[in-house]
Amino acid sequence: MRNIILSIIGVVLIIGSILFAKKLIANKNKPRPVAPKVVKTVFIDTVQNTTISIVLPANGNLTAKQRVELYSEVQGIFRGSNKLFKPGQSYRRGEVLIKVDASEHYASVQSAKSNLYNDIAAIMPDLRLDFPEVFSKWDTYLKSFDLSKSTPELPKMNSDKENYFITGRGIVSSYYNVKNLEQRLSKYSIIAPFSGVLTEALVTEGTLIRNGQKLGEFINPNVYEMEVAISKSFANILKVGESVDLTNLDKTESYIGKVSRVNGSIDANTQTITAFIEVAHENLKEGMYLEANLNVKAIENAIEIDRNLLLDDQQIFVVKDSLLDVISAKPVHFSDTKVVLKDVPNGTIILKKTVPGAYAGMLVKPFEPKANDAKSSTKQ
Template identity: 75%
Template sequence: MRKIILSIIGVLLIILSVLFAKNLIANKNKPKPVREKVVKTVFVDTVVNGNVKIVIPANGSLVAKRRVELYAEVQGVFKPSNVLFKPGQKYSKGQALIRIDASEYYASVQSAKSNLYNTIAAIMPDLRLDFPDVYQKWLAYLNGFDLNKSTPELPKLTSDKENYFITGRGIVSSYYNVKNLEQRLSKYTITAPFTGILTEALVTEGSLIRSGQKLGEFIDPTIYEMEVALSKTYASLLKVGEPVKLNNLDKTETYKGVVSRVNGSIDATTQTITAYIEVRDESLKEGMYLEANLDAKEEQDVIEIDRNLLLENNQVFVIRDSILDIIDAKPIYFSDTKVVLKDIPNGTVILKKSVPGAYAGMLVKPFKNSENNQN
């Protein structure tokens, strides 16, 4: 039985060997497939050097150019008024923003003014006898003295004797003490320095206001500034008065601005220079985020292409006799999507769109309807 099994296995091995040999002979006689040469069709552009205006993009939020932080210099109770002290409330120039109760302090001011009046009145007999030439002017001063109005300026002292006499009676020091009290009394009323709008209110009517307490913020809503940080490369290009185009993030609204100020120093940390763009428009609000395009300068004899066409080591693909080649280029300016190049000869045929897997020596076919005009 064992001999029969070995015989069968031997016959099977012989048959398999014959079949394998026939298969090898058949494959050897088959011709090898010819690999087709693939020629990619590419979009090309012919270089025509010209002038390209360098536009620097920047962005930032608007801040009112004229803004005032309101602080109290005196203490008292916030008196109610016809106009509520609330955010969004408009005030005209000179209109009272806040009135603090000053009845107690006002009484002390009136007392000081009365003392000054009495002191001057007490010396009038002496002036009439010893200084008859100045008596009339001091009499006129007393007649024009009104306790309900601001204290008038003292008559001008014309001689040393008069000066010694008036100063010796303490009239000059009393006068300046009264003026100091009147000056402080004026701080119980805070008026609008310009026509504007209240953007922040930290107190309400009837609350106790303390000296040094912040009360709110007041801005002029007709003029705004946007602060932008630009590379130090453009420090010498920015000029005050240059027009600037601005737009919102949705690109639905455009505004006209102007460079109002340029910082004289460069930030040592970021190596940027700060410029301020002034813009006026009734629809603008403080805090709005805008994009600006600043016209820096105009470069001559350059072209502008997509950034993805610039290779490493500042090189670009060119086409010579349907074969890709690489030449050097000199980048002048980079934007988000474009790059401005110099030193590329006129008439040079370059790629208009990037080609995946492109390499020097690659065989290509220019697209017939490709526009041979510089973008």
Template identity: 70%
Template sequence: MRKIILTVLGILLIVASFFLAKYLIDNKNKVKPVAPKVVKVVFADTVKNSTIPIVIPANGNLTAKRRFELYAEVEGIFKPGNVLFKAGQTYKKGQTLIRIEDSEYYSTVQSAKSDLYNSIAAIMADLRLDFPEVFPKWEAYLRSFDLNKATPKLPEMSSEKENYFITGRSIVSNYYNVKNLEQRLSKYVIRTPFKGILTEALVNEGTLIRNGQKLGEFIDPSVYEMEVAISKSFAGLLQVGEAVALKNLEGTESYTGKVSRVNGSVDATTQTIQVFIDVQDENLKEGMYLEAYVDAKDEENAIEIDRNLLLDTKEIFVVRDSVLDVIPVKPIHFSDTKVVLKDVPDGSVIVARPIQGGYAGMLVKVFTEQESKNN
């Protein structure tokens, strides 16, 4: 009985092994399924070359085109005036900015003028006798002489004898000494050279002012100037008087300036050239930071694309018969986000957005508006 059971189990084991072997052989010969090809969808544009204006972005700070730094050339006490000497104070043209106590020096000037007058009066009798032909003009000069006004110019010498006579009495040297003193006396009062505003006040009324001391700064707020640095490659394209678009940092305000000067030398370190832009607007203040957009030139037969579409090899992706390919291009100008290209044939279908892991030969499908509506 035991032998019969073992014999049956053996037969069953052999049969099971046969079917298992057959199953493994059948599965080994089955064809593996082919993985479907993945076609990537890309955004594309059709090229149409046109004239692209090249705009050079730059930035800088505004400074007053006309500014007047105040320095003392004499010494004395700062006398109070009708208008307080404070930053932000506005003045008219010719108005007194600073008046320094000059009573002592004024007396010195008056004494010198009196000596000149006396020295001329002392020779009048000799002039009447020896030079009667010139006596009238010197008499008229004395009558016009006013100690409280600027010393009038000496009469013209009509002969060498008259010149020797007048010079020998030290009248000419005394005259120029008086004019020198009057010139220095005028430095005790500083007047505004133009209508403007005081932006810096370094002294107060009643303080002692010393010779050579800086007193403040005065500017004309009607015209400002901005200095920007432009690549030397555009130096020959910029022209004086050319309009320039300006914006503040926030981009909320726009202004229009014009190129007033272009430096004739190139900075050896940065290889840039200085360009100065004039701008006028009542809302502008000195020190404001503005961005300028200078129109350099118009590039014909060119296109403008995003910088991230240009490959390191100076190539861009194009689509040809649903296959991705690359073509060489010629970059002309780079801005912060854009690049101007040439040598791109009209009608080329170029990729408009960056492709992750893109390569020449990749199967792609151009995205259309119809697909967008269907989705």
């Protein structure tokens, strides 16, 4: 019995071995699977060389083009006027901004005028006798002398004798003393040099104003300037009068300005040149932060692509017969996101967007929008 069982087991093992061997032989003869070729879809663009405008981004704060810092040259009590001296108060050209009490100085002016009048009146008898030919003009001057008005200019002296006589009596020195006092009297009132608005007020009515004290600031709110720093390489290209596109930080409003001035010197520390952009708009306020785009140069026969499409060795990928290849290009200007290239022939098919892991010889195919996508884009 034992021998029979062992014989059966042996037969089963032999049959199993034969079947396993046949299976191995069958698997060995099967063809190996061929890995499918991976063809990446890429976005392409056809080169068409044109004239590229170089636009430099810049930014800065607005300041009023017409600005006056108000200082006192005299001392006295600040007297109120028709308008309050407060920030935001507007004034027309010629209106009084600040009026300082000048009653004491006014009395000194009137006293000096009176002395001049008396001095001229005292020499009239001598003029009638010794200089009858000039008596009439001095008599006319004396009759037109008005203490309530500005002192008129002395009559022109035609001879040395007349000059010596008038000067020797102290008339000329008295006249210039009066004019000096009158000039100082005018400084007790500060007149608006242009129509504008008060942006800073450091004194109020009744304040004792001292000589040299700052009183406030006055600006013209209609025209502003923005100072920007440009690379020295564009010093000879940037032109006065060039239009500039300006936007606010939120990109919700845009303005048109122009280059009003360009500094003649270069900053030794930053190697930049300062340009001033003039802009006028009713919505602008002093201190606003704006961004500017300056058109500084035009490059002919060039293209503009994303910076990440330019390889480290100044080459770009092109598509030839469904394969990627590289060609050399000449970069002439870099911005934050773009690069301007020359020496790329017209009609060359280049990548429009980067391809991860791209290499020369990679099999690619151009992206073709579906019909549904084209219809939807047409509807939009």
